[in-house]
Amino acid sequence: MKTNKKSVPQIRAYKANEINPPIAMVTAYDAPGAHMASAAGVDIILVGDSLAMVVLGYDDTLSVTIPDMAYHTRAVSRSKPDSLIVTDMPWMSYHTGVHDAVNNAAQLIRSGAEAIKLEGGANRVDVIKALVDAEIPVMGHLGLTPQSVHAFGGFSVQAKTREAAKKLLDDALAIEEAGVFSIVLEAVPDVVAAKATELLKIPTVGIGAGPHCDGQVLVFHDLLGLTFGHKPKFVRHYGSLGELGIKGLEGYVHDVKMRSFPSPDEGYQVSQGEFDGFTFDRK
Numbered sequence: 001m002k003t004n005k006k007s008v009p010q011i012r013a014y015k016a017n018e019i020n021p022p023i024a025m026v027t028a029y030d031a032p033g034a035h036m037a038s039a040a041g042v043d044i045i046l047v048g049d050s051l052a053m054v055v056l057g058y059d060d061t062l063s064v065t066i067p068d069m070a071y072h073t074r075a076v077s078r079s080k081p082d083s084l085i086v087t088d089m090p091w092m093s094y095h096t097g098v099h100d101a102v103n104n105a106a107q108l109i110r111s112g113a114e115a116i117k118l119e120g121g122a123n124r125v126d127v128i129k130a131l132v133d134a135e136i137p138v139m140g141h142l143g144l145t146p147q148s149v150h151a152f153g154g155f156s157v158q159a160k161t162r163e164a165a166k167k168l169l170d171d172a173l174a175i176e177e178a179g180v181f182s183i184v185l186e187a188v189p190d191v192v193a194a195k196a197t198e199l200l201k202i203p204t205v206g207i208g209a210g211p212h213c214d215g216q217v218l219v220f221h222d223l224l225g226l227t228f229g230h231k232p233k234f235v236r237h238y239g240s241l242g243e244l245g246i247k248g249l250e251g252y253v254h255d256v257k258m259r260s261f262p263s264p265d266e267g268y269q270v271s272q273g274e275f276d277g278f279t280f281d282r283k
């Protein structure tokens with residue numbers, strides 16, 4: 001086992017404070033992305049079902065399946081990151097019963113995931129307990145749970161009323177009790193995320209949930225400027241890989257059109273005289 005490799009017990013025991021800096025988590029869906037995340041010191045790589053939107057071009061996360069998530073988990077896992085690998089259980093892979101959930105999660109673990117993440121609160125307690133009982137570590141996800149896009153009527157901030165905040169906190173305590181080792185809080189008011197973080201013994205990881213969580217998570221393509229549509233207000237750009245990529249590709253197109261690529265040095269030559277007198281005609 002590599003010494004810098006992050007583990008579930010390490011994360012479970014972690015709470016950010018004056019001494020402990022917050023956990024840094026990012027999504028990745030392939031070997032180069034995972035390599036970059038690990039080299040940058042990311043603690044947790046999430047093979048997120050955001051794959052559907054930022055890589056596969058869907059409008060929501062509902063179209064990805066266990067085979068899709070397993071395929072991308074294998075790619076991430078092959079780069080052997082120091083970061084803990086957590087993979088999202090896609091929509092309908094844990095909604096049809098505990099038996100389906102355990103079998104589907106097992107496929108992700110066999111593909112290289114070291115834990116799985118699923119969305120929901122008290123309604124998922126039975127599934128979480130069964131997974132934990134099968135030795136599969138589970139990360140929870142509350143607030144704006146993108147698999148509920150139709151139930152919510154869109155991607156909107158959650159827990160904005162006292163009643164909804166109370167429900168979120170009840171859900172957080174219920175899934176902690178069921179055995180999750182940490183909880184993602186997405187698009188909830190800062191004050192609600194702060195309260196959850198204070199109440200829970202396990203770490204919270206926020207996305208659009210303010211600065212008081214035990215960690216932060218962003219989508220790789222959002223933070224590196226590789227998404228081209230609407231930018232949610234909680235995304236900060238740390239690079240413009242999309243623009244850089246277009247500039248690079250423009251240079252390539254230009255050089256091909258101008259016949260300046262490839263140069264003789266970028267091809268393979270034979271020794272002088274090798275093809276003297278060589279002819280080959282179409283029959």
Ligand code: KIV
Pocket residue numbers: 027046047048049050051088141184186207217219
């Ligand atoms: O799929 C994903 O990228 C996620 C993050 C937004 C937490 O679930």
